[in-house]
Amino acid sequence: DESGIESLDYEVIENYAYWEEQAQRGKLYVGYYVMVKWFFALLIGIGTGLAAVFINLSVENFAGWKFALTFAIIQKSYVAGFLVYVLINLVLVFSSVYIVTQFAPAAAGSGIPEIKGYLNGVDMPGILLFRTLIGKIFGSIGSVGGGLALGKEGPLVHTGACIASLLGQGGSSKYHLRSRWLQIFNSDRDRRDLVTCGCAAGVSAAFRAPVGGVLFALEEVTSWWKSQLMWRVFFTSAIVAVVVRTAMGWCKSGKCGHFGSGGFIIWDISDGQEDYSFEEFLPMAVIGVIGGLLGALFNQLTFYIAYWRRNYLHKNGNRVKIIEACLISLITSIISFGLPLLRKCSPCPEADPDSGIECPRPPGMYGNYVNFYCSKDKEYNDLATIFFNTQDDAIRNLFSAKTIHEYSAQSLLTFLVMFYSLAVVTFGTAVPAGQFVPGIMIGSTYGRLVGMFVVKVYKKLNIEEGTYALLGAASFLGGSMRMTVSLCVIMVEITNNLKLLPLIMLVLLISKAVGDAFNEGLYEEQARLRSIPLLESRPKYQMRKMTAKEASGKRVISFPRVVKVADVVSILRSNNHNGFPVIDHERNGETLVIGLMLRSHLLVLLQSKVDFQHSPLPCDPRASRFLTDPLYCRHTISEFVKPASSKGLSIHDIRLSSDDLEMYIDLAPFLNPSPFIVPEDMSLTKARISFMLHLMMQVYNLFRQLGLRHIFVVPRPSRVIGLITRKDLLIEV
Amino acid sequence: DESGIESLDYEVIENYAYWEEQAQRGKLYVGYYVMVKWFFALLIGIGTGLAAVFINLSVENFAGWKFALTFAIIQKSYVAGFLVYVLINLVLVFSSVYIVTQFAPAAAGSGIPEIKGYLNGVDMPGILLFRTLIGKIFGSIGSVGGGLALGKEGPLVHTGACIASLLGQGGSSKYHLRSRWLQIFNSDRDRRDLVTCGCAAGVSAAFRAPVGGVLFALEEVTSWWKSQLMWRVFFTSAIVAVVVRTAMGWCKSGKCGHFGSGGFIIWDISDGQEDYSFEEFLPMAVIGVIGGLLGALFNQLTFYIAYWRRNYLHKNGNRVKIIEACLISLITSIISFGLPLLRKCSPCPEADPDSGIECPRPPGMYGNYVNFYCSKDKEYNDLATIFFNTQDDAIRNLFSAKTIHEYSAQSLLTFLVMFYSLAVVTFGTAVPAGQFVPGIMIGSTYGRLVGMFVVKVYKKLNIEEGTYALLGAASFLGGSMRMTVSLCVIMVEITNNLKLLPLIMLVLLISKAVGDAFNEGLYEEQARLRSIPLLESRPKYQMRKMTAKEASGKRVISFPRVVKVADVVSILRSNNHNGFPVIDHERNGETLVIGLMLRSHLLVLLQSKVDFQHSPLPCDPRASRFLTDPLYCRHTISEFVKPASSKGLSIHDIRLSSDDLEMYIDLAPFLNPSPFIVPEDMSLTKARISFMLHLMMQVYNLFRQLGLRHIFVVPRPSRVIGLITRKDLLIEV
Ligand SMILES: Nc1ncnc2c1ncn2[C@@H]1O[C@H](COP(=O)(O)OP(=O)(O)OP(=O)(O)O)[C@@H](O)[C@H]1O
Ligand SMILES: Nc1ncnc2c1ncn2[C@@H]1O[C@H](COP(=O)(O)OP(=O)(O)OP(=O)(O)O)[C@@H](O)[C@H]1O
Numbered sequence A, B: 001d002e003s004g005i006e007s008l009d010y011e012v013i014e015n016y017a018y019w020e021e022q023a024q025r026g027k028l029y030v031g032y033y034v035m036v037k038w039f040f041a042l043l044i045g046i047g048t049g050l051a052a053v054f055i056n057l058s059v060e061n062f063a064g065w066k067f068a069l070t071f072a073i074i075q076k077s078y079v080a081g082f083l084v085y086v087l088i089n090l091v092l093v094f095s096s097v098y099i100v101t102q103f104a105p106a107a108a109g110s111g112i113p114e115i116k117g118y119l120n121g122v123d124m125p126g127i128l129l130f131r132t133l134i135g136k137i138f139g140s141i142g143s144v145g146g147g148l149a150l151g152k153e154g155p156l157v158h159t160g161a162c163i164a165s166l167l168g169q170g171g172s173s174k175y176h177l178r179s180r181w182l183q184i185f186n187s188d189r190d191r192r193d194l195v196t197c198g199c200a201a202g203v204s205a206a207f208r209a210p211v212g213g214v215l216f217a218l219e220e221v222t223s224w225w226k227s228q229l230m231w232r233v234f235f236t237s238a239i240v241a242v243v244v245r246t247a248m249g250w251c252k253s254g255k256c257g258h259f260g261s262g263g264f265i266i267w268d269i270s271d272g273q274e275d276y277s278f279e280e281f282l283p284m285a286v287i288g289v290i291g292g293l294l295g296a297l298f299n300q301l302t303f304y305i306a307y308w309r310r311n312y313l314h315k316n317g318n319r320v321k322i323i324e325a326c327l328i329s330l331i332t333s334i335i336s337f338g339l340p341l342l343r344k345c346s347p348c349p350e351a352d353p354d355s356g357i358e359c360p361r362p363p364g365m366y367g368n369y370v371n372f373y374c375s376k377d378k379e380y381n382d383l384a385t386i387f388f389n390t391q392d393d394a395i396r397n398l399f400s401a402k403t404i405h406e407y408s409a410q411s412l413l414t415f416l417v418m419f420y421s422l423a424v425v426t427f428g429t430a431v432p433a434g435q436f437v438p439g440i441m442i443g444s445t446y447g448r449l450v451g452m453f454v455v456k457v458y459k460k461l462n463i464e465e466g467t468y469a470l471l472g473a474a475s476f477l478g479g480s481m482r483m484t485v486s487l488c489v490i491m492v493e494i495t496n497n498l499k500l501l502p503l504i505m506l507v508l509l510i511s512k513a514v515g516d517a518f519n520e521g522l523y524e525e526q527a528r529l530r531s532i533p534l535l536e537s538r539p540k541y542q543m544r545k546m547t548a549k550e551a552s553g554k555r556v557i558s559f560p561r562v563v564k565v566a567d568v569v570s571i572l573r574s575n576n577h578n579g580f581p582v583i584d585h586e587r588n589g590e591t592l593v594i595g596l597m598l599r600s601h602l603l604v605l606l607q608s609k610v611d612f613q614h615s616p617l618p619c620d621p622r623a624s625r626f627l628t629d630p631l632y633c634r635h636t637i638s639e640f641v642k643p644a645s646s647k648g649l650s651i652h653d654i655r656l657s658s659d660d661l662e663m664y665i666d667l668a669p670f671l672n673p674s675p676f677i678v679p680e681d682m683s684l685t686k687a688r689i690s691f692m693l694h695l696m697m698q699v700y701n702l703f704r705q706l707g708l709r710h711i712f713v714v715p716r717p718s719r720v721i722g723l724i725t726r727k728d729l730l731i732e733v
């Protein structure tokens, strides 16, 4: 609890205020509500699309300008060129880490574990704030533009989620819309829907993969599923695609500086390998295994390093974080500049005028065949082509078909080892950082290595090294992130090659299985590290051995229906539970559980004080209070809503006079009258092991699939009043 | 209940037999279980893929042979050609309707509403039998090959589901695997997972759209979602794609007769329109509206006709069904042969040697520009090109780009009206029938019409009529079936054109919204007609006004823990409820709900008789019975499993002697000890309207999302024994 992580209330609290609100709403309101939802989906799409375009534009321009300048200078002096290169990188990385540490600490890292946590039902304060959004956008421009071994895709997902959450909130706090309008997205559930849209929009923007975005949101981040939402999420993704596409079309005319190429598909390899033969399955399986091993190793190493950083290094304050990032930038610059220097250049292959690939590429342009520290003009440096280049171009080169023998095995191996190490070390610095693009680079390098080997062995077959590079990329991502369907679809969408789908799938199956043998996925590991309590889709095996009563453990702290303010305060002070059962005492002495009271709602009542009463009796509906106050409820739903991404009120913030403490509150109108309940376990045979052990599995599923926060374990009921079956739920209109 | 529709038990009954079974299972078993699941997913994929290839091959060969023969004959006599054409169609349709009526009545129609029902939790007896599978495969070869206005895609989904279900069962009843092996897929829940795989495999096979298949299963048919399953479903889909692709590759060498062309993508239009401008959004929106209107009209008309058929025409027996189908075949043949005769031929456009399109197409081949009843050689009949052709080719022609001015508006309009009417009339005959391909034909016709108009109006733009045809197809399917994400993805996958995704989406948004204003989707309407009680994703508005107690209604019929056999029999005879609460009487006179007993389990107990006892006391675990019989439970789980797709035992099948009737059964070991319970509603203020009205919404969601069959409404509990939160579910290992 010290960490400030708290569950969200995805369950709608159906208290009196809620009911009043619903009753006031007409049919028109429902239509309006739906319309606003769609409108917001549109806005999220446009916003995320624009943010993505902005980030892409900036990164490409910074990086392009950097490389152009460096190349211009090294014509005269390699030392001067090196210094300029290092300096530019350093400035960019410094600005990134400075923004993040000083201004938006929650913007560090990829943000996907946090978003995953949010959609799983736990809130990490600060992750969806405006400053986080700003920090994420500008931070990732700096860190990616500065040439670190990280990507901008993860941060874009976080960006999308921030935009979505801010929109949902912005309606209420910033733009002062009409009061009935505000109340639309005030529940955690509505916000969750928006954030889901934002998350899909982020992936869609990052990879220009609308279907992949929807599937990513569905598979990787959400822990529940609503078919109504799917369509809206898809709509958002498509809007993103349209926005990005339009912006790209506009850039084609050259108005965007260094940012020019790149259409709707990022790394088009649709002209790659047409067909594959059965002999190739073996090397492909090998790629899968390598991906699983390297991916699992990556997860493990980053976990250790992040653990060490978190518990030792970063405890020393922001200055250390800044120095660390700058140091890593320095190392990265030295390696990416220095290693290609050591590499001998190769002569250009014979030109193929059809392909449009020039060797060496013309100065100041992107492309294959970088001429770097070569003695002759018609030579290129294969290591520089992948190392001393923007990531996008490096990947395009690695994926490229029809360029057999472009790379030497030695260069690829050098690159693999160095880049892998850099990626591991860079992960966890205090800058926005995604792991997709580094993963693709690592994977496609060893994929291409295997491909080269395959080309050598199976001489007769029509094999493209680029295909193997793609499979390698898929295998590494699969082995590290353990995504399945969404990753497949994203790979297909970014490469525009549907034919390779079964192969990608095969490789993913293997790499995921291999990786799962060692550890959990990257995001799960990171969530564990940050102690984000994710509920996985399957309960742990130990759950099988546990009864609901055992699981819930301690004595329950509950409230009576009418409670003294002093008691409320002392109970709230004495623990930090967030929900309390409310027990009513009937006149005949029996007790009755009438609902669940949330801590946050209690705090609102304590702060507003309007519901305090002098009498310790329940307020009688037939009494004067009802007659004078037709609405009965003095609160609107919106008062109970805690602001997004903040801790909300605390009991220590509330000041009460001693008079106040002597008063009472009747909790009945404010509690959730229909909490979820499960009967305690029955053990039929006390003598032998009880046979009713599986209840907790069921409770787990109930909890997770419905996104609950509290479940009451109650005594077995004495009778059944009614029985609901399918027929009862199908009322004919 | 007369209809034999009963809910499935997707909830696992955790009775003693189940527990015994689980306890005996080691870690190894879990691995084995997972392996078998994947193996079955593989088998389903292969099976469905082969079935699809077989159907496609047969249809193409029958149809190809038919057209080739007809064309050969009409060189001499149009009358003879017509007669032969009619006769072949008649024979094919007759064989189809004969197989279905005589042998597999459940194979009629598309089967998707039934599968949807199955995955929603209701079982229609007979839909997943082996004979249904056979009827479906051969029936759809006949009906599609016979040229009726229906498709083979819906039936393929049903075929996939049948294969999956049979595999799950086959393990148990046919191949006599070892007894521990059998018990793997014996619960309805496991079968549901398999059928989901089969369903996705069917779509994947029908459209060669693996991603679309997964999304179809997710969006359209299942009502719940497990992220673990998604990966397996996707695997199955990909296997199907591989199988189909391999078979196609094999056919390219010409070994498959008339079946030759067609690769992984069915109607490749990737060389279509590159870009679109804002002016085009208006005509596209118009297409969306038309799609919504025509789709809703289609649903309404088919509903009426199917209603009439069901309640009047088809009551007269199978002979009527056969005559009806033959009559429709006759009409279809006459129209598709006769109308092109009335149409004047157009001269061929100038040949473009690059495109490879010949005009007129060479005799005996497929392609554009059919020369039919033309006076000159260099002419073609545009109506015959779409009408007197296989559906696949007609659609390819309609979608084709670079063939502006191929069709006259008059021909397209004629075709639209005639084919729409034929599709409406054909729907509901007793043959396997899908609505995808007819929908695509109808939609692409009016789409192309709009496209022609747009080409005329916006003269300067680079517009392809084929793009509009595609959008038209999407709009009609969206307006009729109301699918969203899956339809988008299927359209993209079958046309291999990712660029059009946002346009397809726009059109679908509009057509679905327009259609929804009039009626429900095609499958929902048909499910309603067949009284399949589908639980929709959202509860009806009326649910809001209902309390759980009101919904459940009548007096509950329950059993005591130890019950007299005679009582069981009389209770089971007196009603047809499928679940009964079991109430135990404690020594102190209090009662306690100890679980839920299923009718089907009671029937098994009555039939086997081994659990009958003479004493009316609960069997004491410390008594001799436990000592002598260490397993206590004389039943294995598999005994309680009812065979798939059949009604199972009935109380009227069970014969008991009068001695038996005097004995007792202790139900405790057989009941489900952890049924779902909800507390009855509390009304705080009896004087005013109760404010606890929303409970039923919650109950509905609980019921649907967890796939329940029974929920007990119980009195409010008197105390809370424990409280479960997220923390309690996160046990650290
Ligand atoms: N009213 C209560 N009385 C007794 N024990 C409670 C009560 N509420 C919660 N607990 C127990 O205290 C522990 C932590 O409670 P807490 O309310 O902080 O839940 P949590 O899992 O941290 O979720 P949240 O994010 O809502 O705080 C859990 O083991 C829970 O069973
Ligand atoms: N044991 C019972 N005692 C009293 N009423 C019951 C009982 N079981 C079911 N009912 C009621 O009888 C009606 C129909 O019961 P039935 O058991 O046939 O359920 P159903 O909705 O048809 O589902 P199923 O497919 O399981 O048969 C429902 O309204 C239900 O509330």
Ligand SMILES: [Mg+2]
Pocket (backbone or CB within 6 Å): A001, A005, A006, A576, A578
């Ligand atoms: Mg807590």
Ligand SMILES: [Mg+2]
Pocket (backbone or CB within 6 Å): B001, B005, B006, B007, B576, B578
């Ligand atoms: Mg029934």
